Amino acid sequence: MSSEALSGSEEGAGPIETDAVIIGAGPVGLFAVFELGLVDIKAHVIDILDKPGGQCAELYPEKPIYDIPGLPIVTGQEITDRLMEQIKPFGATFHLSERVEALERLPDQKFRLTTDAGKQFIAKVVVVAAGGGAFTPKRPPLAGIEAYEGASVLYSVRRMEDMRGKDVLVVGGGDSALDWTLSLQPLAKSLTLLHRRDEFRAAPHSVEKMRALVGEGKMRLLIGQVTALHGSGGQLEAATIKTKEGEERLDVDAMLPFFGLTMKLGPIADWGIALNENLIPVDTAKFETSEAGIFAIGDINSYPGKLKLILSGFHEAALMAQQAYKYVFPGKKLLFQYTTSSSSLQKKLGVS
Amino acid sequence: MVKITFIQPDDSEQVVETEPGMTLMEAAKLNNIPGIEAECGGACACATCHVYVDEAWRDKTGSPSQMEEDMLDFAFEVREQSRLSCQIKLTAELDGLKVRVPAKQF
Numbered sequence: 001m002s003s004e005a006l007s008g009s010e011e012g013a014g015p016i017e018t019d020a021v022i023i024g025a026g027p028v029g030l031f032a033v034f035e036l037g038l039v040d041i042k043a044h045v046i047d048i049l050d051k052p053g054g055q056c057a058e059l060y061p062e063k064p065i066y067d068i069p070g071l072p073i074v075t076g077q078e079i080t081d082r083l084m085e086q087i088k089p090f091g092a093t094f095h096l097s098e099r100v101e102a103l104e105r106l107p108d109q110k111f112r113l114t115t116d117a118g119k120q121f122i123a124k125v126v127v128v129a130a131g132g133g134a135f136t137p138k139r140p141p142l143a144g145i146e147a148y149e150g151a152s153v154l155y156s157v158r159r160m161e162d163m164r165g166k167d168v169l170v171v172g173g174g175d176s177a178l179d180w181t182l183s184l185q186p187l188a189k190s191l192t193l194l195h196r197r198d199e200f201r202a203a204p205h206s207v208e209k210m211r212a213l214v215g216e217g218k219m220r221l222l223i224g225q226v227t228a229l230h231g232s233g234g235q236l237e238a239a240t241i242k243t244k245e246g247e248e249r250l251d252v253d254a255m256l257p258f259f260g261l262t263m264k265l266g267p268i269a270d271w272g273i274a275l276n277e278n279l280i281p282v283d284t285a286k287f288e289t290s291e292a293g294i295f296a297i298g299d300i301n302s303y304p305g306k307l308k309l310i311l312s313g314f315h316e317a318a319l320m321a322q323q324a325y326k327y328v329f330p331g332k333k334l335l336f337q338y339t340t341s342s343s344s345l346q347k348k349l350g351v352s
Numbered sequence: 353m354v355k356i357t358f359i360q361p362d363d364s365e366q367v368v369e370t371e372p373g374m375t376l377m378e379a380a381k382l383n384n385i386p387g388i389e390a391e392c393g394g395a396c397a398c399a400t401c402h403v404y405v406d407e408a409w410r411d412k413t414g415s416p417s418q419m420e421e422d423m424l425d426f427a428f429e430v431r432e433q434s435r436l437s438c439q440i441k442l443t444a445e446l447d448g449l450k451v452r453v454p455a456k457q458f
Contacts, residue, residue: 059397132391141428141456173425196430201422225429260426262391262398262458 015120018044019328021113022092022127023100026054028298028313029129030083035321036127037090038345041328044121045092046113048099048134053080055131056310058261069311079310089350095119099134103271103294111293125324128273128280128289128296129313132263140171140257142229152236152254153229157184165189167251169239171226172258178202180256181219182209191219192250194241198223222248229255268300276302286323287316293327295320354447358385358403361455370442376451377401377438387453394438399426400457404433405440406450413440413449428458 020036022029025047033043051057056065056076064073071079098115103126106112113121137155139145145153157163160183168188170181173195179202185191193210200207213219224243231237236255241248265278273280274290279302282289289296297320298313306312325334339345346352356379358366370379380388380401389400396419405413413435416424420439424430437451 055392059392060395063395063397138426138458141458196425197421199421201425259428259458260399262400 015112015122016044016093017122018042018093019123020044020125020127020324021046021100021111021121021123022129023047023113024054024129024131024298024300025049025052025094025096026129026131026298027056027079027083027310028131028317029054029127030080030087031314032127032129032297032317032320033087033090033092034083035317036324037087037092038339038348039321039325039334040348041125041321041324043090043092043127044095044123046095046098046100046115046121048097048136050097052084052094052096053077055263056080058135065310067309067311089348099266101267105291105293109293124293124328126294127320127324128268128294128300129298129317130265130268131299133265133268133278133300134263135261136264136266137257138259138262140226140259142226145229148229148231148234148236148255151234152231154254154256155258157256160184160187163187163254166253168192169194169226169250169252169255170258171195171255173197173200173202174258174260175202175206177256177258178206178210180258182206182213184256185213185219192222192252193219194222194224194226196223196225222250224248226255226257285319287320288323295324354379354442354444354449356442356446357448357450358388359450359452360387361453372443372446374442375438376403376440376442376449377436379442380437385453387457388437389457390438396420396423396436396439399423399436401437402427402430402454402457403435403437404431404452404454405435406452407433409446409449409451412445426458427454428456429454 019041020043022032022043022045025045036043057080061077062075098117100113101116102114104112111123111126163184164187166188167190168184169192170177171194181193214221224241226239227242228240238249238251241250280289280296282296282301284303287295287297297316299308337345353369354372355369368383377390391400392398420436
């Protein structure tokens with residue numbers, strides 16, 4: 001029978017043992033929970049975003065999708081919500097805002113996965129449904145920026161205290177930029193918010209608060225763009241800022257750029273799986289990678305004739321589950337059944 | 353036919369001929385124009401198809417919508433001429449259009 005899936009990280013130090021780990025909670029990763037669930041495979045799902053849905057939720061939650069069979073029109077958020085509803089009976093555990101850093105095969109052929117939060121999983125199969133890669137903060141293409149990242153150019157602040165007494169430059173006009181501006185302003189020695197235009201996407205009440213602080217002379221708002229960074233040894237000393245009035249050199253100890261997210265393949269490249277132009281080649285019968293027991297489905301895989309469509313990913317998930325079954329329940333015969341007529345499937349779905 | 357000239361940061365040019373109806377981004381992707389990434393596939397959700405419209409053509413291409421302006425916040429080195437090419441629909445009126453591809457799309 002399937003191994004016991006421990007519920008989340010409250011178990012503490014020990015790794016979480018499960019049948020399958022699905023990397024990526026986009027539509028295809030979510031449907032993989034369903035297809036694996038139908039054949040009694042328990043899954044944990046890991047995603048770097050703080051919500052399920054992947055690109056559907058992050059890039060186009062309100063955009064209509066017209067090519068999902070049976071749903072003439074559905075938005076990115078709606079299909080996410082519907083999939084979450086559909087997979088509910090299978091009780092998958094979600095680990096959000098986490099990125100899988102390491103994946104290694106153990107001597108007993110199981111896999112050990114480690115996330116950036118230090119969480120570990122032991123799984124019999126791994127399903128990579130990572131789409132275009134992990135959503136990562138966009139790096140402004142400024143010369144030499146890499147040298148400052150993590151030290152004085154920060155895409156998130158883990159400890160606010162680190163910003164106390166510093167000259168801080170926040171760049172951007174959305175909620176992240178405004179929220180960090182408002183939280184760090186009381187701590188920082190000086191705070192400058194830089195945005196390319198005098199209009200903000202952030203929540204109006206945060207914008208009002210920011211403007212009030214500017215009015216009281218407690219912070220600065222500049223309209224313009226960063227064009228160069230200056231410093232040494234990872235420590236930022238100043239930034240050149242181009243405004244309508246011309247260029248200005250601003251002394252800063254730290255810069256927080258908020259230019260949204262982009263997709264990066266990330267650590268997947270280091271897991272020993274064969275790659276081809278940042279995609280994972282698979283066979284079209286099992287959707288298995290070069291490594292037995294590791295599958296790749298959805299936008300991240302490649303095979304002759306591949307189309308990056310959600311509907312293709314759904315098909316891939318169904319076939320993947322058939323092969324995954326052989327690893328999770330070795331020697332056991334799998335009877336192919338329909339959800340319309342199988343009482344055992346209907347029991348799993350909680351409808352009979 | 354709509355003729356479009358893409359000018360690269362090094363001033364090299366690619367001239368493509370395309371059908372009206374598609375977007376400038378689609379025309380760029382179809383013709384493998386370097387520097388147009390279009391990560392989101394044309395949903396106005398990523399700002400990686402950023403171009404600078406030649407001054408002479410700005411009237412005809414119009415100005416960005418509110419949503420496009422918001423998305424341009426995520427582009428690098430935004431100028432007055434900045435547009436997202438996925439939001440420019442090609443019409444016969446745009447025959448001869450010239451756009452510059454930015455040095456970087458992020």
